[in-house]
Amino acid sequence: MSDDGGLALLLLGPAGGAGLYWMLYRYYRNTDKSHAFERETTVDAKPVTGAEHDRQVDEVKGTRETRIKGDNVGDYRDRVERMRNDST
């Protein structure tokens, strides 16, 4: 077995213990829960526009990352820079 594999196996104990602690703590205290207003509110949306303006600006070669850096497509509540009305 490789060194990497052996190290990963040695981390099994601490990782498993910490994972269990974190999972049970959240199950009891529910600190991660809130109202899922994105889904549970009646939203009537017109078709999303803008796809026709998408254009290629760059390319990445030989990265080892499986996702784009800073991927936040599913993280709706992660606020990014606000464009105010006076700027575009």
Added chain:
Amino acid sequence: MSNSTTPPPAPPTGPGSPREVPPAPGTAANGNFPIDPSTLPPPIRDELLAADPVAIDTESDELKDGANHCPKCGATDIRQRPGTDLLICLFCRNEWHGQRVEEEFGLGEGLDALTGTVIASGARDIDDGASSLMSFKCTGCGAEVTVNTESAMTARCHWCRHVFGVNEQVSNGAVPDAVLPFHIKKDDAVARIRQFVDKRRLFALEEFKQQFTPENVVGVYLPYMIVDGRASAEIVGKGEIKTREYTQGSGDKKKTYYDADVYAVQRHVDFTVDDLPLESSGARGNHDTSANTNNIINTILPFDTRNAVKWNASYLSGYSSEKRDRDVEQLRPRLEDQLLSIARCQVEASVGRYDRGVRWERERIDVHGSRWVSMYLPVWLYSYHQPGRNGGMLHYIAVNGRTGETMGSVPVQQWKLLTAAITVGTFLEGIALWILGSM
């Protein structure tokens, strides 16, 4: 980025427009105008001193004197019939249904044409002068508790259970536009809380288990702003599409690499939301989980707010309530934040072709119109105070008074939880060492 951004839709103009940072509703009428209106020429003065328009007047004339009369016999001994939206007269047993505000004031309609800030009369800025309902500051814990003085001159604080009288009144009150009566009965709420806690006993704090008496659950009407809105959102970012995947090296050194095209992505969406609930109590709106468990109460949202009935204090008989202390302008940032989140959720499906994900970098929300209605919503609350640093922690178990949705925070016995985690960790480590040793 600017060359690729479509021009934003024309911002709404006129009084009450969110883009003009409107003055707090009723500011001029409250006498906060920078110049004393009486020194101005009569036509201007008359204009300034005229009452602000109230878009939806939910105030009820028949309840103005503070006495809620039975429409049949005129008696005032009125209660909600448990489990229903009906009011019942305890004198003549007449039952009747409160008027639903949805139809009465047209709250479900016109979302597509919503412009400016429409504020129902009960959601106006907090002012003195609530007549039938009085707010008291509890001398025991300082919480604010609302009392219907028609049915009681004393009350028990639902937080610290201190009993106090009318002479400890604080000088303002806010009667909402509507109230959503309890449907879940107390027995049902107790059963749900018991069921919830029974699933969380093993690592629960010993004192919590010993003192656990779900029969002490309190029915509380909590204040919310129910907001309808019409908005446009613009979101700009970068997306990546994988073009190639290959591996280099061999054996242990084998590594996977990716090539990808980077796209500038932008999306625009127009949408309306119906009945978004926002906590209109500052304390309840604070969801700092390191200091409180108010997120528990937030989780049991939403309510079937379309069934809310016109305000009648009789619905509150036998229940406790909390007073609103936030005005529309103070809640606007929260509304915009939630509308942005909704917009981000709406556009997600349209960027599915970016298989390596999208990094949104800038976003904008234009709220074209919003309609605010103040409402009391029914919550069964069980609380347990865990002593500790900084005043300890108040743990809630909350049951939605309409849907029965239950959520709670059960305090944990840290040493038990740690022991369990360390035991499992040690066991796993033993297996790992055994595997390594046997190789």
